[in-house]
Amino acid sequence: MENSFWDAFVEALRLIRTLDPEVMEITWRSLQLAASSSTIAFFLIALPLGTLIHFNRFPGKRLVISTIQTLFAMPAVAVGLITYTLLSRSGPFGDLEWYLTPAAIVFGQTLLITPVMLGLVISALNAIDKAIPETATALGASRFQTYIICIREAKFGILTALVMGFGRAVSEVGVSMMVGGNIREFTRTLTTAIALETSKGERELALALGIILILLAFVINFALLSLQYRKLPWHYWK
Template structure:
């Protein structure tokens, strides 16, 4: 019990004394997950909009596939990216394995289905009368699509925030493709795993507290957005 208390005390000391190693790890985590999220949004939003608005052969199959991919096991993604980027893999010549770029790729793969599926869901739930309204008011096809996306904006923001929560908490794939190299690819979750293994609970606990805090902020933002969306649709 004492060691846990001591761990917490030491963890708060690390946080309040702005420990350089700690903040380096946090910044890298935010950078990797942030960039992965930008990529996931740029790919997932148009894909979700296409699945929600267009009718094409195989659409239902594509929707089922995206929903299934939402539950992709991170270690499987890690293994897949590892095989692609390893020296003997098809993209091995790029030398990206054990780099932050490899981690961004892995996290993007995990986040794209989440953004796509939740954006699709937000878009299909827009009242069909909105499409008719914009059409009767003289909207072009593009303006009509933008009107629907605008109507689904709260759901779309929720999708992005949810994906951010998922990638920030992810450990399996980035451990495999990043290698957990100190000062280079070591992020919050991989550090927690490593330091716990070593019995060095102070840093692990400090990062755990920050990760929990970030998770709380993400959820609070998500909740606020959903509440705003609900008020607006009442």
């Protein structure tokens, strides 16, 4: 097994060094899909909805928040199954003809990561000093301006939500496999390719793809965190 790991690592480096076209294409697709679903889930759903939930009082607020937190544990295959049921041609959204296309994967991943992002946005806003929104309002900030100020104040926690969501989207296999179908040059992602190569007995290639996935996640997280600390990556070497 030790040898296997080493071989896999060498293989991964070789695939990266030679820019293997199929691997590059699969990697790029994984990145696109996860970036699309985290952008949609974060900017269109989690950030606005999380802010509204945090700053407004309404009956059942606690229940809503604990439901969101429960959904953190939602297994990807279950989301895949729900997405399949919704998007299959015989399902309610069958007319979209999204099933077995990249759009279905984005839909499913968005469903999967929205709760995590929403929950983390809410708790990030919870963590800031309660005096900040009060002061802002007292100084004449409008409601919207207050929200912006608080989001800016909680940006570290909010960024964590984005990073977590992206990480979950890029690493899930249940949704991509079930609603994407692992179609070559169309819906095959790093994770479904890993599953396929493993089932074909190509353990080294599968491990190599796994290593590429981890490197990809590392680069993305590193870039986002660098922006957060207002430092460029090379400042970390000092």
